[in-house]
Amino acid sequence: MKKTFLCIFTITSFISVGISQENSKKIIQQAAKARLDSTLQSFVKNGEVAGASALIYENGKEVYFNTFGYADMENEIPMKRNTLVQIYSMTKPITGTALMTLYEEGKFKLDDPLEKYAPEFANMQVYTGYDSIAGEMILEPAKRPITIRDITRHTAGFSGRRDLPGLGEAIAEADALNRGNTLSEMAKKLSTVPLGYQPGEHWEYGISVDVQAYLVELLSGQPYAEYVQEHVLDPLKMNNTRYFVPESDRKRMSSAYRHEGNSLVQLPNEEAHAYNYTKWPLTPGGWGLTSTLDDYMRFAQMLINKGTLEGIQVLDSSTVKLMSTNHLDESIEERSWLPSKGQVGFGIDFAVRLRPPASVQENNGVVGEFFWDGAASTLFWVDPVNELTAVFFVQILPYNGSLHKRFRDAVYGPIVLPKSQQ
Missing domain, CATH: 3.40.710.10 (DD-peptidase/beta-lactamase superfamily)
Structure with missing residues (x-):
């Protein structure tokens, strides 16, 4: 822990x-x-x-x-x-309940890295600003992996800040929550977007619970x-x-x-x-x-x-x-x-x-x-x-x-x- x-x-x-x-x-x-x-x-x-x-x-x-x-x-x-x-x-809360039925089966621990089950979330980069001259985001490596606890309490680093230059455009381009995506496609697209902050450092509401639904699919082998x-x-x-x-x-x-x-x-x-x-x-x-x-x-x-x-x-x-x-x-x-x-x-x-x-x-x-x-x-x-x-x-x-x-x-x-x- x-x-x-x-x-x-x-x-x-x-x-x-x-x-x-x-x-x-x-x-x-x-x-x-x-x-x-x-x-x-x-x-x-x-x-x-x-x-x-x-x-x-x-x-x-x-x-x-x-x-x-x-x-x-x-x-x-x-x-x-x-x-x-x-x-x-x-x-x-209904999704959280579904996820925790798998917790009770010993399928995961709350402090397990998310990447243990969803490897697309390994080696995440974190947004720290925007270089207007170079026209690109300034990024740094995540200090630690996203944990499952993070996605249950909205501290994973996923951001919906469309107002941040560079990051807002990356979020829009990924379009992770497009209704035409499966949960697997959503996760893959989301994983290409830099985190808005270091895991565990901020509370920001958003897409974390959709990732929980994806995790349910991975752990159960069933569609969510x-x-x-x-x-x-x-x-x-x-x-x-x-x-x-x-x-x-x-x-x-x-x-x-x-x-x-x-x-x-x-x-x-x-x-x-x-x-x-x-x-x-x-x-x-x-x-x-x-x-x-x-x-x-x-x-x-x-x-x-x-x-x-x-x-x-x-x-x-x-x-x-x-x-x-x-x-x-x-x-x-x-x-x-x-x-x-x-x-x-x-x-x-x-x-x-x-x-x-x-x-x-x-x-x-x-x-x-x-x-x-x-x-x-x-x-x-x-x-x-x-x-x-x-x-x-x-x-x-x-x-x-x-x-x-x-x-x-x-x-x-x-x-x-x-x-x-x-």
């Missing part, structure tokens, strides 16, 4: 702001339900979204569900419980889509979670929306759903799945049950604990926009809450929770302290984190800081 790049934080006690231990097992009471209804309804009424829905379980039981507004505003089709949405990056279906989706009976949506189910797909000035605009379905209405060679690990509230709640319930749902074990409890523990050493100071999520670190495809909110403007939540969200502003989290899981669906682009702040406050109540912080 390379201690320079790893620091595990163990949550040993319940610490929270605005949430008392006395009612820690009774979060969703009548007041919370009223707040939730009012909040979701306000998102629609204010024109922030066309439709919103939420599902919350506490102590293994459904304690809240409601929908407001439209899945298809133009045709006045309401948001429903079985509405299919594009979950974008909420695909990532088949493996995740067989080992995660089918065991959890997540029958509506998939890349390709057949024509018979497309009437349940929510449209996607964006704002133009003060107006909410519905994107053409042929544009918004182009990936999910065609069977493409690329089955990315980082995005692409569609799901329903109930399907994704089954995934969240498996996690809060420490890897098991309805007698079916997907992961060992120790693996869930490993995934939901912070893996970001404090020495990794450059973390892009991760701090905007609150007082968090990062585990294996989840953000992990380490400290209570430091201000009333931050996202509400409980120390020990783990969560992630998606580009169309979807969200889920697992709160082991209160045995609570929440799934929140909207379809608004670009990502709107203020919706999550208000939804979390509706669940837990307003943040109340200690007097010393007020």
Whole structure:
């Protein structure tokens, strides 16, 4: 284990702001339900979204569900419980789960070099600048190999910085995430692009989880889509979670929306759903799945049950604990926009809450929770302290984190800081 790049934080006690231990097992009471209804309804009424829905379980039981507004505003089709949405990056925790089933089989160790299994990632070069006179990137060798831990916590060095001269052009030319690529082709193209920083030194969100999907193929000998279906989706009976949506189910797909000035605009379905209405060679690990509230709640319930749902074990409890523990050493100071999520670190495809909110403007939540969200502003989290899981669906682009702040406050109540912080 390379201690320079790893620091595990163990949550040993319940610490929270605005949430008392006395009612820690009774979060969703009548007041919370009223707040939730009012909040979701306000998102629609204010024109922030066309439709919103939420599902919350506490102590293994459904304690809240409601929908407001439209899945298809133009045709006045309401948001429903079985509405299919594009979950974008909420695909990532599912991929991480698939990968960790292979970890449990002893197929790899987290600190193994990625090149051990994917030799195209050996001898990577790292971008340090651009020589405008010579018209070429300035590169240096990677100080150490990319590890599998790196691709599970976004410290591999892969960059999406299109604004960096030379590197931006190299990223565009490689076109690794072109839908026509297989995962193998994606990896080969990605490996030709210099890293944006030394492995383990920065946190930069991106293509790492697509590399995880490729690694699943290498380790299992199966196409990724088949493996995740067989080992995660089918065991959890997540029958509506998939890349390709057949024509018979497309009437349940929510449209996607964006704002133009003060107006909410519905994107053409042929544009918004182009990936999910065609069977493409690329089955990315980082995005692409569609799901329903109930399907994704089954995934969240498996996690809060420490890897098991309805007698079916997907992961060992120790693996869930490993995934939901912070893996970001404090020495990794450059973390892009991760701090905007609150007082968090990062585990294996989840953000992990380490400290209570430091201000009333931050996202509400409980120390020990783990969560992630998606580009169309979807969200889920697992709160082991209160045995609570929440799934929140909207379809608004670009990502709107203020919706999550208000939804979390509706669940837990307003943040109340200690007097010393007020």
